[in-house]
Amino acid sequence: DAGITQSPRHKVTETGTPVTLRCHQTENHRYMYWYRQDPGHGLRLIHYSYGVKDTDKGEVSDGYSVSRSKTEDFLLTLESATSSQTSVYFCATLDREKYGYTFGSGTRLTVV
């Protein structure tokens, strides 16, 4: 998707290790979001940000933290990864003028 880059695209990590996923946008959008996608659950909101250093919890925030030190970057950290955090993670931004959300291509995380 134009303007949003997620990295890495794929990652395998061991239980108990810290993991950071990065979302980078070039659209200068104020609002950014992290979702996880799991079979049978659709997408669920983890954390979101409404500006630099302004973040809030979503529906499934336990075990996750986020940081936003620059408008363009929104980081999702799993402090100590667990197998239940194996999922596909999507970042999104909101263009409030057009009232449209744009999603990144996702990061597939496997915790073994």
Added chain:
Amino acid sequence: GNSVTQMEGPVTLSEEAFLTINCTYTATGYPSLFWYVQYPGEGLQLLLKATKADDKGSNKGFEATYRKETTSFHLEKGSVQVSDSAVYFCALSDVGGADGLTFGKGTHLIIQP
């Protein structure tokens, strides 16, 4: 809180068949409603949206009408193609959208030639 309910499928149709995917929602106030599509191995793409009651969103032959009286936003297409095979998500956001989207669980659509 907000919630979205949609048929999960898989829904299997033959090419050129008529498609309906049901979506109902629960929300306070006047949410905006969306349909997103996800092709295998890809992210989500906005298919269509409606921001107020009785609005009809349309794109690529798909349509959905925001029905406040029945709290529904059913997706329809008159003649599906094999290339429409994907997972479809119904979603809503509160006014302004700052708090993000609430998604249904997704409907896997399979179109057979």
